[in-house]
Amino acid sequence: KELETHLKRYALQEEFSYKKTRVDYHLSQDKMKGLTAEQKKHEIKRRTYEFIVTRPKKENPIGITSIKLEYNHEMNPLVNEMALKFWKFTQPMLNDVEFYVKHETTNDVPSKFFGHINKICKEFLTPHILAVTQNQMNHLFFYDAYLMDRNFIQQSMIRNIQNVTIIEIWEIKLELSQTKSHFVILMIDGNHFCTCNFLISFGVPCRHFYKVLRKSPEAKFHISLINQRWYYDLKLSITDEELALLNVILIVEDSSEATVYREMNFNYIHQVRDGQVYTEKLQKIVSAKVKYGRSLRIARKALDLAQKLNYYNELNEILQTEEETANQNKKQKVTNLELEHTIENEVNDGDNKKQRRCKGCKGIGHDLRNCKSKPLSERN
Incomplete structure (x- = not known):
């Protein structure tokens, strides 16, 4: 009380x-x-x-x-x-x-703990994939990470990776879980491999990698880790040389004096992904879908605004006017095409009427009397 x-x-x-x-x-x-x-x-x-x-x-x-x-x-x-x-x-x-x-409090994880990474992701990635990437960042705090001995890992898990290229191997476990775990392998050229295969199948780094990124100075992030098919249209034309000039981001800085500089090379990721499959034809298809989605979103906003302001009649009048104009243009286009075809047919018919056809050789421009293939004795 x-x-x-x-x-x-x-x-x-x-x-x-x-x-x-x-x-x-x-x-x-x-x-x-x-x-x-x-x-x-x-x-x-x-x-x-x-x-x-x-x-x-x-x-x-x-x-x-x-x-x-x-x-x-x-x-x-x-x-x-x-x-x-x-x-x-x-x-x-x-x-x-x-x-x-x-x-x-996980909503502010990308901006609070991965500020530079979140900034470059906003610059390159479409909204949907940005949300997926941020969701992977949010879930890192639900996992524990343990640095493993390389000899402890079965060779079947790393048979496609040369042992000399491996720097660290991390075991990632869900909190309070003693059964299921994933392994993140960090390589000397900046690449990494996770047994969840999210980086390969979906094209963006997984939550297990972000957990290691918060633990190890050997873990590095570069925008090249994310598949180019998730980039904005304006970023699709960027070359590999321009991508290489972008900064490599480290969350945990190495404080030791014996820091060794290693050149970043993401050829391993590109090889596993089987090259760049996002061709120009696919880009056009996706671009058309994006334009349709944006137009539909604008139309929905216009309907919501008309409902709030009670401007249904004005909106309907605008749409009807545009529809009538489009129909008139379409009819005019069809009429012009029909006129062109009619004129062309009349010209062809007139030309055919003016020109004679030979009954002997079936040629055009002369008759049987003047046919060159007819013997000279029969012409007269």
Whole structure:
């Protein structure tokens, strides 16, 4: 009751909105596994009330920056007397807080942790593929990465890669998962290979590579890792020499003095992808689809705007006028073509009428009497 009173006063003073609801708190799912019904009953913690305070969006946002293992509030002047009344955070509470903080704050991962990579991806990639790439970045925090010994990996996994070109091998596991894992192999020329094959099948780096990118100074990003079929139309004409001049991006800098410069070469990726299949013919097909999609999006916006402003009649009048104009132009074009064909046929008919056809040799321009193929004695 004392906490509720102090919290209410604090909310009024700081211009918070105030809400109180009754809730039940249960263990997280991973902790519930393997417990009997009696054990679950004892483990469940009940909180009588939950207090929610919010501030307007125009104010500076307030987020979780750290976790204290006990309920404590600066606005309470009697902390020493009141502290014993409030229990400490249990481990399930801490797990849930960590889980929700991770999952609710992943939207800014590309800009916060991959600023340079996100910037160049926005410059080169179409919106749909940019969203796919950013989604792979968002999921890296749900995985753990472990540096592996090269001799531990089965040779069948790296039979297509020369052992001398391998720098590091990383094992990537989903958090709390002890079964499924993927391996990311970093090579000396800047290439990498992941057992999920997302880079090969989809043409963009996977979440496992972004996890390693946050861990190893040997992991490098270059826009050439992303297949050119996902580039904007204006970037499709860029040459390999121009791409090579773009910066190679490292997230973890190597602080050691014995840093060895290695030239970047993505021929391995191009070989595995079987060359550049995005031909000029496919570019034209995709370009036509993109234009149709943009036009349809503009048409939808126009309909939404007409609905909001109640301008249906004006929009219909514009569309009908354009349709009538298009039909008139089409009819005029057909009429012109018909006229051309008619004139051409009349000219041909006139020419055919003027020219004579020989009954002997079937030639044009003379008759049987003047036919050169007829013997001279028969002409007279």
